[in-house]
Amino acid sequence: MLELLQVSNLDSTIRLATPLLLACLAGLYSERSGVFDIGLEGKILIAAFAGAAVGVTMGNAWIALGAAILTSVAFALIHGVACITFRGNQIVSGVAINFLALGLAAVIGNAMFQMGGRSPQLPNEARLQGGDRALFSWMEDLGPVGEAVHNLFFDQSIFVYLAFAAVPFTWWVLFRTRFGMRLRAVGENPAAVDTAGISVTGLRYRAVICAGILCGLSGATLSMALNSGYINNMSAGRGFIALAALIFAKWRPVQAMMACLLFAFLEASESRLQGKEVLGFEIPVQLVQALPYILVVVLLAGFIGQARAPKAGGVPYVKER
Amino acid sequence: MNKELPGWVDYGLLPLLNLMTAFIVAGLVVLAIGENPLEAVGHIAYGAFGYGNGVGYTLFYTTNFIFTGLAVAVAFHASQFNIGGEGQAYLGGLGVGLACLGLDHVLPWWGILPFAIAMGALFGAIWAAIPGYLFAKRGAHVVITTIMFNFISYSLMNYLINNFLKVPGNASVQSRTFEQTAWMPKLEWLSGMFPGIQTSPANLSFVLALVACVFVYILIWRTKFGYEVRVYGANPTAARYAGISTTRIVVLTMAISGALAGLMGMNPVMGDQNRIFLDIPQQAGFVGIAVALMGRSHPLWIVFAALLFGMLYQGGAELAFEMPSITRDMVVVIQGLVILFAGAMEFMFRPWIAGLFTMMEKSDA
Numbered sequence: 001m002l003e004l005l006q007v008s009n010l011d012s013t014i015r016l017a018t019p020l021l022l023a024c025l026a027g028l029y030s031e032r033s034g035v036f037d038i039g040l041e042g043k044i045l046i047a048a049f050a051g052a053a054v055g056v057t058m059g060n061a062w063i064a065l066g067a068a069i070l071t072s073v074a075f076a077l078i079h080g081v082a083c084i085t086f087r088g089n090q091i092v093s094g095v096a097i098n099f100l101a102l103g104l105a106a107v108i109g110n111a112m113f114q115m116g117g118r119s120p121q122l123p124n125e126a127r128l129q130g131g132d133r134a135l136f137s138w139m140e141d142l143g144p145v146g147e148a149v150h151n152l153f154f155d156q157s158i159f160v161y162l163a164f165a166a167v168p169f170t171w172w173v174l175f176r177t178r179f180g181m182r183l184r185a186v187g188e189n190p191a192a193v194d195t196a197g198i199s200v201t202g203l204r205y206r207a208v209i210c211a212g213i214l215c216g217l218s219g220a221t222l223s224m225a226l227n228s229g230y231i232n233n234m235s236a237g238r239g240f241i242a243l244a245a246l247i248f249a250k251w252r253p254v255q256a257m258m259a260c261l262l263f264a265f266l267e268a269s270e271s272r273l274q275g276k277e278v279l280g281f282e283i284p285v286q287l288v289q290a291l292p293y294i295l296v297v298v299l300l301a302g303f304i305g306q307a308r309a310p311k312a313g314g315v316p317y318v319k320e321r
Numbered sequence: 322m323n324k325e326l327p328g329w330v331d332y333g334l335l336p337l338l339n340l341m342t343a344f345i346v347a348g349l350v351v352l353a354i355g356e357n358p359l360e361a362v363g364h365i366a367y368g369a370f371g372y373g374n375g376v377g378y379t380l381f382y383t384t385n386f387i388f389t390g391l392a393v394a395v396a397f398h399a400s401q402f403n404i405g406g407e408g409q410a411y412l413g414g415l416g417v418g419l420a421c422l423g424l425d426h427v428l429p430w431w432g433i434l435p436f437a438i439a440m441g442a443l444f445g446a447i448w449a450a451i452p453g454y455l456f457a458k459r460g461a462h463v464v465i466t467t468i469m470f471n472f473i474s475y476s477l478m479n480y481l482i483n484n485f486l487k488v489p490g491n492a493s494v495q496s497r498t499f500e501q502t503a504w505m506p507k508l509e510w511l512s513g514m515f516p517g518i519q520t521s522p523a524n525l526s527f528v529l530a531l532v533a534c535v536f537v538y539i540l541i542w543r544t545k546f547g548y549e550v551r552v553y554g555a556n557p558t559a560a561r562y563a564g565i566s567t568t569r570i571v572v573l574t575m576a577i578s579g580a581l582a583g584l585m586g587m588n589p590v591m592g593d594q595n596r597i598f599l600d601i602p603q604q605a606g607f608v609g610i611a612v613a614l615m616g617r618s619h620p621l622w623i624v625f626a627a628l629l630f631g632m633l634y635q636g637g638a639e640l641a642f643e644m645p646s647i648t649r650d651m652v653v654v655i656q657g658l659v660i661l662f663a664g665a666m667e668f669m670f671r672p673w674i675a676g677l678f679t680m681m682e683k684s685d686a
Contacts, residue, residue: 038468082665091402091464093665095610099657104350106650111354117648240468247465284484290476293469300461309462 004269007148014152014160017257017264019044019221021163023242024249024256025170026214030076032174032251033207034187034312036090039079039097040215041239047072047219049105052119052230053112055126055223064126064224069216075101076212077205084204087316098239106232119223119230128158128224157225162217170253183207187310190317200317218242244296251310263292330674336617336663338670343658350654356644361651368639369632373512375639377521380508381588383624383631384523385410385602387530388585389609390627391537392449392578394618396463398541399574400554405452405467406582407606408474409445413583414590414601415478416444418496421591422486425503430591433503437591438529438584445583446576448474453575457568463575471606479599486597496597505592524592533581534620540577550574582606608634611656614664630656 003009023040030037050071055064075097082093106117113119142149174180182203186193190200218238223230241263249255270288277283348358369379389406396403403409420437452466479494486496505524512519541547553560553570561567586601608630616623630652637652662669 038464078661082661086666086669088665088667090665091404092610092614092660095404095607096657096661096665099607099611099653099660101657103650103653103655103657107350107354107648107654110648110650111646114645117650237472240472243465244469284480286476286480286483290473293472297455297461297466297469297473300466301455301459302461 003272004265007151009265009268009272011151012268013261013265014156015226016267017260018157018160018163019218019226019238020242020245020264021257021260022159022166022214022218022221023239024245024260025163025166025253026211026218027243027246028170028174028251028253028256029183029207029214030211031246031313032187032310033183033204034190034310034315034317035079035083035204035208036094036314037079037208037211038091038094038243039075039101039239040211040242041235041237042094042098042101043072043075043212043215044219044222044239045098045233045235046075046101046105047216048223048234049101049109049119049219049230051220052122052223053109055122056113056120056229059123059126061126061128061224065128065217065220068220068224069213072216072219073209073212076208076215080205080208083316084201084208087318090314090316102233105230109230109232117230117232122224122228126224127228128220157221159217159221159225163221164257166214167253167257174253179206184310187312190312194317194319200319204317215239241292244292247296247309248292248299250308266291326671326675326678330678332617335667335670335674336615339662339667340615340659342669343655343662346658346662347651347655351647351651354646356647361640361644361647364640364643365633365636367636368642369636373515373517374521375635376515377508377518377523378635378638379628379631380518380523380527381521381593381631382605382634383627384527384530384588385585385605386608386612386627386630387624388533388588389582389602389605390612390616390623391533391609391620392445392582392585392606393609393613394616394620394623395537395541395581396449396574396578397613397618398547398554399550399570400557401453401456401463401571401575401578403449403452403467403575403578403582404464404610405449405470405579405606406585406609407602407604408467408471409448409579409582410585410602410606411474411478411600412448412586413441413445413580414586415481415597416440416442416583417587417590418486418597421499421503421595422496422597425500429502430505433591434505437587441583441586442580443583445586446580449579449582450572450576453572454568456575457571463571475600478601482597482599494599495594499591499595501595503591504595505587522589522593524588526588526592529584529587531624533584534624537581538620546573582609608656611659611663615659 023044027037027040047068051064051068054067079093079097082088083090109117109119174184182193182198186200186203194200222234245256245259245263248259266288270285273283273288274285351358351361368375370376392406393403417437417440420440421433424433424436448470452463452470455461455466456463482494487494488497507519508523509519549565550570553565585605589601612623612626612630615626633652633655637649640647641649
C-alpha cells in the first residue's frame with residue numbers, strides 16, 4: 001500500500017485534482033448564490049474543446065485559454081438566462097447545457113478537423129504545461145527529497161497554481177468581502193437582499209459568470225495541460241465528481257480542496273490498486289471508481305454529518321409586486 | 322407572468338413555439354457548418370421512414386425512449402426529478418438478462434417473458450427506490466442521488482459482467498448469448514407494410530412499451546394512488562395535511578419510475594443483442610428527460626415525442642452518411658436544445674403572448 005504514497009502518485013493526485021478543484025469552486029460560487037449547477041460537466045467539456053480548437057488554429061496558448069474561458073462563460077450565461085431571467089428549472093437547464101456541450105463539441109470538432117471528434121495534437125506553443133525548469137532545477141541536485149519537492153511543487157502547470165491559489169482567494173471573497181456576503185445572502189434569503197435594495201438578479205448573474213470562468217480554466221486544464229488536444233467526451237464525468245466534492249465539502253472552499261484531493265487520490269491510485277489485496281480481499285477497481293459517488297450518497301443520507309445546501313438553492317426568485 | 326391565459330395557449334401554442342425555437346436553432350447550427358438544414362431534414366426523414374429496415378430501427382429507438390420517457394414523467398408527477406433512468410435501465414437490463422440466462426434452457430420466450438418483465442422491473446425499481454427512500458426519510462435530493470446512482474451502476478455492472486457473467490476465455494466483455502428460443506420475436510407481422518423490418522432490431526418490446534403507456538395513464542389519472550401522487554406533486558405540504566404519506570408516495574413513485582426505466586433494458590437485451598453487455602441503455606435514460614419534457618409528462622404525447630427522437634436517432638445515422646460534415650452527434654445537440662427550450666425556458670414566450678392578449682383585450686374594450 002505504501003507505493004500509493006510514492007512521489008509519482010502524489011504528483012498525479014495534484015495534477016488530477018486541479019480540474020476537479022477548479023470545477024468544484026465554480027459550483028461553489030454558483031450554488032452559494034442559489035443557482036444549482038449540474039451543468040459543470042458541460043461547461044468543462046466545451047471549454048476543453050474551445051481551448052484545443054483555438055489552440056490548434058491560432059497556435060497561441062493564451063488566446064486559446066481566453067477562448068476556453070469565454071466559451072464556458074457563454075454557456076454559463078445560457079444557464080443564467082434560463083434560470084435567473086426566465087425562472088426556469090435549474091436542474092433541467094443544467095441537463096440541457098451538458099447535452100448541448102457534448103453535442104456541439106463533437107459536431108463542430110468534426111466539421112473543423114474531420115477526425116471523428118478529436119482535435120489534432122496541440123503544438124507546443126499552444127500548451128500550458130510544466131513550470132520553469134531552469135529556475136528551480138537546482139533543487140533536483142539536493143537529493144531525493146529536493147527532487148520530490150521540485151517535482152511536486154515547482155514543476156506543475158500554471159493551472160495547478162491557479163487552482164490552489166483560488167481556494168484561499170475564494171474563501172476571502174466569500175467570507176471577507178461585501179460581494180461575498182451578499183452572494184451568500186442571496187443564496188439563503190434573496191428576499192432580504194432584495195429588501196436591502198440590492199439586485200438579486202445582478203448578484204446571481206455575477207456568481208454564474210464566476211462559475212463560467214472557473215469551469216473554463218478547468219476545461220483548459222484538461223485539453224491544454226493534462227492532454228494535448230481534445231478527445232471526445234474528455235471530461236468523463238469530472239463535472240459530476242466536482243459536484244460530489246462540493247456536496248462532500250458542504251459548500252465550503254477549503255473542505256472542497258480536501259475533497260478534490262481525496263477524489264483525485266482515488267483516481268490516481270486506481271491503476272496501482274489493480275489486483276491488490278487488503279486483509280485478504282481483492283479490491284475491485286470498479287469499487288475505487290465508484291467510491292466518490294458512494295461516499296456522497298452516504299453523506300447525503302446523513303450518515304456522516306449533515307450536508308445542508310444553500311436554503312434558496314434551486315428556487316427562482318420572484319420579486320413581490 | 323401570472324396573467325391567466327386560455328388553455329390552448331399554455332398547453333398548445335407555447336410548447337409549440339418552444340419546440341420550433343429549438344429546431345430553428347438546430348437548423349442554424351447546421352447552416353453554420355455550411356450545410357442546408359432542409360436537405361438535412363430530408364435525409365433524416367428518409368433514413369427514419371424511407372425503407373423497412375430504417376422504420377424498424379426508428380421503432381427500436383422509440384421503444385427505448387417511451388420507457389425512459391414514461392419513467393421520467395411518472396416521477397415528475399410527484400415533483401421528483403429522476404435523472405437516474407440510465408442506471409435504472411442498466412440494472413433492469415441485468416434483471417431481464419438474468420431471467421433469460423436462467424430459464425432459456427427450460428422455457429420458450431413467452432414463458433420467460435413474465436419473469437423477464439418482473440426481474441427487469443424489480444431491479445430498476447430497487448435502483449430508483451433507494452434514492453426515493455433517502456429523499457423521503459433523509460432529505461437527500463433525488464436529483465443528486467440518482468446522478469450518483471448512474472455512476473455507481475456503471476461500475477457495478479462493469480464489475481458484475483467482468484467477474485461473473487463473462488464467458489471464460491472470451492475477450493469480449495459480455496455474457497453468453499441466450500438460446501435462440503429465448504429471443505423476443507421481431508415485428509414480422511409488420512413486414513407486409515414495411516418490407517425489411519424483420520431485419521432490424523425492432524421487436525415485441527415496442528408493443529409492451531405501448532401497453533406501459535396505457536398502464537401509466539390509468540395509474541396517474543384513474544386511480545386513487547395516482548390522484549395522491551398528483552396532489553403531492555402539486556403541493557407536498559397540502560398533501561401532508563391531507564394525510565398523504567410522503568414516504569409512501571415518493572418511494573412508490575420512484576419505484577414505479579425505476580421499474581419503467583428498467584423495462585427499457587428488455588428491448589436491447591432480450592430483443593436485440595440477446596446477451597448482457599456493457600452500456601445497455603446507451604444514453605436512452607437521458608433522452609427520456611427530453612421526451613418527458615416535450616411530452617409534458619402525458620403518455621400520449623410521450624409516444625409522439627419518443628417517435629420524434631427515435632426518428633432523429635435513426636435518421637441521424639443516415640444524415641451522417643449522406644452529409645459527412647455532420648455527425649450523428651447533431652442529435653445530441655437537438656436533444657439539448659429541446660430540453661433547454663421546452664424545459665428550462667418554457668416560460669420564455671409567455672410574457673410576450675400575455676402582452677399580446679392584454680393588447681387585444683384593450684382594443685376590444
